[in-house]
Amino acid sequence: MIKHHPKFELIQAFVNGELPASLSAGIAIHADMCPVCQQKIAQFTDQVAEVSFEEQYLDRFIVDSVTADSKTAADSLDDSTEIDFEQMIAGIVKSPAEVSVPKVEKTIEFKGQRYKLPTALNNMALSKTAHIGKLSRTRLQLNEGEIHTSLLRIEPGGGVPEHTHKGFELTVLLAGSFHDESGDYNEGDFIMLDSSHQHHPISTEGCLCYTVANDALHFTQGINKLLNPIGSLIY
Amino acid sequence: MQTNLLSKPTNDKSSHMSDKINHPQLCQWLQSVAQNRDQQAFTHLFKFFAPKILRIARGKFPNEAQANEVVQDTMSNVWRKAHLFNQDKGAVTTWVYTVMRNITFDMLRKIQGNKEDNLSDDIWPIAESMSTESDAFDDHLENKALLSVIDKLPQSQQDVVKGFYLREMSQEQLAKHLNLPLGTVKSRLRLALGKLKVQLGEKYD
Numbered sequence: 001m002i003k004h005h006p007k008f009e010l011i012q013a014f015v016n017g018e019l020p021a022s023l024s025a026g027i028a029i030h031a032d033m034c035p036v037c038q039q040k041i042a043q044f045t046d047q048v049a050e051v052s053f054e055e056q057y058l059d060r061f062i063v064d065s066v067t068a069d070s071k072t073a074a075d076s077l078d079d080s081t082e083i084d085f086e087q088m089i090a091g092i093v094k095s096p097a098e099v100s101v102p103k104v105e106k107t108i109e110f111k112g113q114r115y116k117l118p119t120a121l122n123n124m125a126l127s128k129t130a131h132i133g134k135l136s137r138t139r140l141q142l143n144e145g146e147i148h149t150s151l152l153r154i155e156p157g158g159g160v161p162e163h164t165h166k167g168f169e170l171t172v173l174l175a176g177s178f179h180d181e182s183g184d185y186n187e188g189d190f191i192m193l194d195s196s197h198q199h200h201p202i203s204t205e206g207c208l209c210y211t212v213a214n215d216a217l218h219f220t221q222g223i224n225k226l227l228n229p230i231g232s233l234i235y
Numbered sequence: 236m237q238t239n240l241l242s243k244p245t246n247d248k249s250s251h252m253s254d255k256i257n258h259p260q261l262c263q264w265l266q267s268v269a270q271n272r273d274q275q276a277f278t279h280l281f282k283f284f285a286p287k288i289l290r291i292a293r294g295k296f297p298n299e300a301q302a303n304e305v306v307q308d309t310m311s312n313v314w315r316k317a318h319l320f321n322q323d324k325g326a327v328t329t330w331v332y333t334v335m336r337n338i339t340f341d342m343l344r345k346i347q348g349n350k351e352d353n354l355s356d357d358i359w360p361i362a363e364s365m366s367t368e369s370d371a372f373d374d375h376l377e378n379k380a381l382l383s384v385i386d387k388l389p390q391s392q393q394d395v396v397k398g399f400y401l402r403e404m405s406q407e408q409l410a411k412h413l414n415l416p417l418g419t420v421k422s423r424l425r426l427a428l429g430k431l432k433v434q435l436g437e438k439y440d
Contacts, residue, residue: 017336021344021354028358046325049332053256053287088307089281093274098315100362122357143348 002034002188010192011037015044021124021142022149022212026172026190028120029210033188110136110153115175115208126151134158152209154178159202167214169193176207261327269317281310288335295339305342309335312361319362333361384434392427395420 006014006027013019014027031037106117110129127139134155142149146167151174154160159178171191178185180199185191193199261283267276285306292305312334320330337355345351385396398409406424410417 015336017340017343017355021340021358024340024358025354042325045332046329049326049328050256052291052332053284053328084303085281085285088285088310089274089278092281092307092311092314093272093277095311095315097272097318100316100319119360120354120358123352123354125352143350 001186002030002036002190004185004189004191005034005037006030006190006192008040011040011044015041015048020144020147022140022144022147023170025118025120025124025149026170026210026212029118029172029174030188030190032118032120034190037190108138108151110138110208111155113153113206115153118174118210121151121210135160146214147212148214149210149212152211154201154203154207154209156204156206157202158206159200161200167195168212169197170212172210174208174210176203176205178203178207178209256328258326258328262322265313265317265320265327265330266322268314269320277314280313284313284331285310291335292339295343301342301346305335305338308338308342312338316361330361333359337361381431384431387434388427388430392423392430395423396427396431399424 010019010023010027014024017024019027027037027041031041103119103122106122107114108117108126109115111131121140125141127141129136129138131137135158136153136155138151140149140151152160154176169192171185171189171193173185173187173189173191175187177187178201180201182197182199185201261280264273264276264280267273268280288306288309289302292302293299296302296305309331313331316334320327337359340355340358341353344354385393388396394413395409398404398412399406404412406417406420409415410420413420
């Protein structure tokens with residue numbers, strides 16, 4: 001039973017394509033396991049699409065963007081773009097239909113334990129796995145500056161030493177379970193923590209997590225700027 | 236909810252959509268592209284979507300060439316991937332939005348992170364939408380023989396069987412959904428199962 005879900009502000013930013021790949025993938029992985037969020041995403045996508053492609057939406061922008069001209073705003077837009085568009089159509093219809101390739105299921109192995117890789121991670125480059133005690137970690141090389149994304153495997157009985165984060169730390173539990181001072185977490189849980197959280201996760205039966213964390217040192221720039229519109233995410 | 240819009244009959248043949256999106260018309264065009272590679276239908280779709288995509292892209296990319304690239308790539312994918320659109324999963328606007336958002340995401344990532352890894356279609360699949368229906372479908376009915384047998388049932392019984400087994404709706408939900416008394420749903424389900432058993436024989440018991 002999934003108990004922890006992304007906030008709606010995060011789902012909105014996800015649908016709008018405004019989140020970095022690391023967080024987008026985290027939400028996609030969660031939604032794959034969570035029908036409730038899946039439905040929220042589907043509904044919100046329908047709404048955003050409807051609004052994006054409504055005529056009024058377009059009209060509003062035409063009025064804003066067209067400078068003084070003897071023609072009406074709408075005519076001017078058509079004139080300036082029509083020729084390009086005709087060429088574009090002619091070029092596009094020459095291309096053949098895409099042959100769809102069925103998605104290949106990928107797996108990842110940690111010390112003999114094999115896991116199915118979530119589809120969202122299928123084309124992400126993986127680094128070599130580092131082992132520290134009962135922890136194994138593989139970085140996903142997303143090249144997002146201070147945001148670090150990993151697959152973290154905790155062997156049965158293992159845990160992560162008590163820590164806090166000056167930035168944020170997202171954990172999506174892919175398999176197994178763990179617990180900390182706040183409670184138990186199960187497969188599919190989407191756990192977003194910030195600096196106010198101090199925790200010491202322990203996994204009795206072992207688990208695999210997808211984690212995204214940022215480097216606190218640079219928090220006031222990069223990611224913070226990105227997350228400002230959804231500031232309530234970090235409370 | 237979008238599927239309800241789509242299933243409404245197309246009475247209004249006018250292609251001029253003043254204040255509301257003509258979803259059945261868009262759907263007809265896209266299906267004509269998917270099935271017949273219909274260039275004229277594509278031109279209609281292009282004229283509906285391209286100016287709007289251009290406006291949206293201009294808000295995300297200061298460079299006009301990049302905004303044009305979003306239009307080019309999005310409409311190109313609409314043409315090439317039209318067969319992946321499934322009207323049962325949502326409206327054409329939703330599908331085109333997904334294609335556009337994915338193109339934009341990969342382009343921004345290329346510009347900002349200098350990564351050409353094109354992750355968007357893994358994060359937001361455009362073929363199978365993120366719906367439990369398809370999962371439930373695969374789990375229970377990988378066997379095409381079973382599906383073809385269900386398709387031979389009377390429509391009223393098909394609705395109940397598909398709702399109950401493929402969409403995993405309860406009998407109560409189905410009664411509400413189909414606007415039928417609960418008893419009718421139960422008896423149709425029983426009748427349908429009887430027929431399926433006869434058709435499929437013992438091994439599916």
